[in-house]
Amino acid sequence: MALPKVEEDDLLERLTGVFQKHGFEGASLSRISRATGLKRASLYHRFPGGKEEMAQAVIRHVHERFGRDLLEPLRGPDKPADKVRLMARRLDRFYDKGRQSCILDTLSLEDLAPLRQLTASAAHGWMEALAEVAVEAGASPQEARNLSEEAVIRVEGALILSRATGDRRLFEKVIEDLPRLLTGEDPEV
Amino acid sequence: MALPKVEEDDLLERLTGVFQKHGFEGASLSRISRATGLKRASLYHRFPGGKEEMAQAVIRHVHERFGRDLLEPLRGPDKPADKVRLMARRLDRFYDKGRQSCILDTLSLEDLAPLRQLTASAAHGWMEALAEVAVEAGASPQEARNLSEEAVIRVEGALILSRATGDRRLFEKVIEDLPRLLTGEDPEV
DNA sequence: ATTCATTTACCGAACGTTCGGTTAAGGAGG
DNA sequence: CCTCCTTAACCGAACGTTCGGTAAATGAAT
Numbered sequence: 001m002a003l004p005k006v007e008e009d010d011l012l013e014r015l016t017g018v019f020q021k022h023g024f025e026g027a028s029l030s031r032i033s034r035a036t037g038l039k040r041a042s043l044y045h046r047f048p049g050g051k052e053e054m055a056q057a058v059i060r061h062v063h064e065r066f067g068r069d070l071l072e073p074l075r076g077p078d079k080p081a082d083k084v085r086l087m088a089r090r091l092d093r094f095y096d097k098g099r100q101s102c103i104l105d106t107l108s109l110e111d112l113a114p115l116r117q118l119t120a121s122a123a124h125g126w127m128e129a130l131a132e133v134a135v136e137a138g139a140s141p142q143e144a145r146n147l148s149e150e151a152v153i154r155v156e157g158a159l160i161l162s163r164a165t166g167d168r169r170l171f172e173k174v175i176e177d178l179p180r181l182l183t184g185e186d187p188e189v
Numbered sequence: 190m191a192l193p194k195v196e197e198d199d200l201l202e203r204l205t206g207v208f209q210k211h212g213f214e215g216a217s218l219s220r221i222s223r224a225t226g227l228k229r230a231s232l233y234h235r236f237p238g239g240k241e242e243m244a245q246a247v248i249r250h251v252h253e254r255f256g257r258d259l260l261e262p263l264r265g266p267d268k269p270a271d272k273v274r275l276m277a278r279r280l281d282r283f284y285d286k287g288r289q290s291c292i293l294d295t296l297s298l299e300d301l302a303p304l305r306q307l308t309a310s311a312a313h314g315w316m317e318a319l320a321e322v323a324v325e326a327g328a329s330p331q332e333a334r335n336l337s338e339e340a341v342i343r344v345e346g347a348l349i350l351s352r353a354t355g356d357r358r359l360f361e362k363v364i365e366d367l368p369r370l371l372t373g374e375d376p377e378v
Numbered sequence: 379a380t381t382c383a384t385t386t387a388c389c390g391a392a393c394g395t396t397c398g399g400t401t402a403a404g405g406a407g408g
Numbered sequence: 409c410c411t412c413c414t415t416a417a418c419c420g421a422a423c424g425t426t427c428g429g430t431a432a433a434t435g436a437a438t
Contacts, residue, residue, distance in 0.1 A: 021298075022214065022298065023212055023214065023215070023298055024215075025211065025212065025214040025215035026212070026213075026214035026215075026298065026299070101298065102349075104349060104350075104353040105294065105349050105353070106298065108349070108352045108353040109210075109211065109212055109215065109290065109295065109352075110215070116353075116355060119353040119354070120353060120354045120355055122353075123350060123353050123354045124354065149350075149359060149362075150343075152346070152350060153342075153343055153346035153347050153349075153350055153359065153363065154339075154342055154343065154346055155346070156345070156346040156349040156350055157341070157342035157343055157344070157345040157346025157347070157349070158342050158346070160291075160293060160294050160297070160342075160345040160346070160349065161293075161312060161338075161341060161342055161345055163297045163298075164293040164294070164297040164305075164308040164309060164311075164312050165308070165309045165312045165313065166305060166309055170338060170342065173338075174342065
């Protein structure tokens with residue numbers, strides 16, 4: 001069989017970049033083709049469902065990578081505050097210090113049911129992981145849920161505001177404050 | 190002179206709806222034409238600068254309406270907590286209980302310098318007004334700035350998360366918590 | 379009050395470009 | 409050979425934009 005010109009994982013990574021930067025409607029096949037190095041027809045070979053399937057794959061890919069790199073460590077044996085500090089550091093990298101948009105934002109505008117379902121489950125997964133670590137740090141289940149919601153809300157809001165104002169310090173501040181918010185401990189940078 | 194088919198203010202209102210719902214790239218001239226009742230060519234008579242000028246007009250219009258209806262009352266003679274409660278109620282209406290997106294979000298993705306400048310000044314205007322009322326409620330200037338940033342971040346984040354999850358209670362909760370956050374007083378619904 | 383040039387607002391039609399998507403054929407590996 | 413992956417070429421539709429022209433209201437001069 002012929003060799004794929006771009007490996008699956010690399011392809012998804014490049015695809016993610018386009019949808020992240022331009023949103024669903026702004027992610028034209030030309031841009032996608034340019035970014036991935038694959039012609040339109042090749043993209044349709046990889047994603048017979050077209051653009052919508054690409055967007056779905058992107059959400060799933062980000063969900064998976066996010067879960068593996070940022071959320072899984074939260075379930076490790078370390079101290080809650082340490083684990084949240086680690087996640088905060090990786091969040092900072094994940095969003096490139098506030099320069100990148102979140103696909104929960106850019107891909108939830110379009111009202112396509114399959115995309116909505118995927119963004120919803122991704123958001124819930126994130127919040128649940130945060131709630132668990134908050135419970136571990138001493139919060140009641142109810143408190144933990146509230147804290148995890150607030151944490152995600154702050155990160156998403158900070159991304160929007162950083163983008164809208166061009167001031168990335170807003171994002172940095174929110175990131176640094178996450179350990180205190182979720183575990184009550186100071187960040188000890 | 191001929192009578193305008195749609196009054197300036199009504200036109201801007203309808204225009205706003207399209208950009209709010211679909212973002213810059215998703216706001217096609219066909220959609221805009223359908224929503225406003227004006228044909229493509231007529232839109233270019235009103236906005237010779239084309240789509241970008243329409244987007245600029247939308248931001249300016251929202252900025253003005255937002256300032257008049259939500260921020261101006263914050264400078265009135267009433268008690269800070271009362272004023273914030275009023276703003277919170279109007280915010281709830283402004284975003285239709287979390288169903289509407291914020292143009293700071295939908296129009297800041299596109300990297301067009303004029304749009305960025307407008308979203309930035311709108312965001313700063315909002316935060317300044319909130320900081321003023323926080324100072325009035327007893328916060329130090331530094332605290333007030335932090336609180337106003339956090340308030341706007343929360344509102345924007347809640348809008349994203351409500352949209353991504355379909356759960357508008359997140360938005361409602363943030364709205365109800367604004368008076369406490371900014372003035373330290375309970376909402377007393 | 380009537381004319382008339384001017385201005386404002388609108389629209390049909392078309393511009394060239396790009397959109398998302400398809401078809402048929404070719405090259406590489408098993 | 410057969411299967412997988414890629415591509416050139418192509419499609420109708422929609423994109424943002426422009427142009428020529430029409431209808432309605434205005435102000436000034438008659």
